[in-house]
Amino acid sequence: MAIGAHPDDVEVGAGGLVARFVHQGIRVGIVDLAAGEMSTNGTVEERRQEAQRAALMLGAVWRKCLGLPDRDIALIKENVQALVTLIRESKPQLIICPYWEDRHPDHVNAAKLTAEANFDAGLKRIAPHLPPHRAKYIWHYFLSTAVEPQFVVDVSPFYEIKRAAIKAHQTQFGKDREQQTFLNTGPGSMLSIIESRDRFYGARTGCMYGEGFITTAPLAVKDPSLLMGV
Ligand SMILES: [Zn+2]
16 A cells, blocks of 8 residues: 555655555555645546556556545544554555655654554444554655665666656646746756665665655565575
């Protein structure tokens, strides 16, 4: 289960990972916590259609919007409960969500909300009409703030898919929009940042493009020789 605060977060932070998992036959669902109604460009309906197109490109089996208020993703019981229901219904092994430090408060809260919901989803006395389920792993991807990752996934063969999925969000990343924003304009635009960051992580780990991730739990390595590329 790939969780984003807004309809393009998953593509930006982990589009390559999603495409890679899908290629391996792993089923991926995407959850957008908010519909993006506070964004400078694009209507909610346009953004919904763009998100669905991007999900198709990545190969996700479903994409849902939880409909929480944009710029006000609050850590309140109702929001936690809405995500608990989705976790129990879809039973993910792994959840990916934004890194917990970021300039956008929604990204920070998306990370916290995910941790709380995944915890509660495993408690059988909470909302007992659905059987408990807790994802075993949570990995955090990077949006505005990128720090030293704990591991980098080589997404080079899937980078064209990632680019296309990001650009599917035309209202946000298209250059012809009514208002210029940091997402769509200039050498320091979001697109440049994403690609430079992924290229940097790739170069650090010996591949063209890499996506970095952080977890709060240690990663178990069954076969350490794989860490040497053997
Ligand atoms: Zn966002």
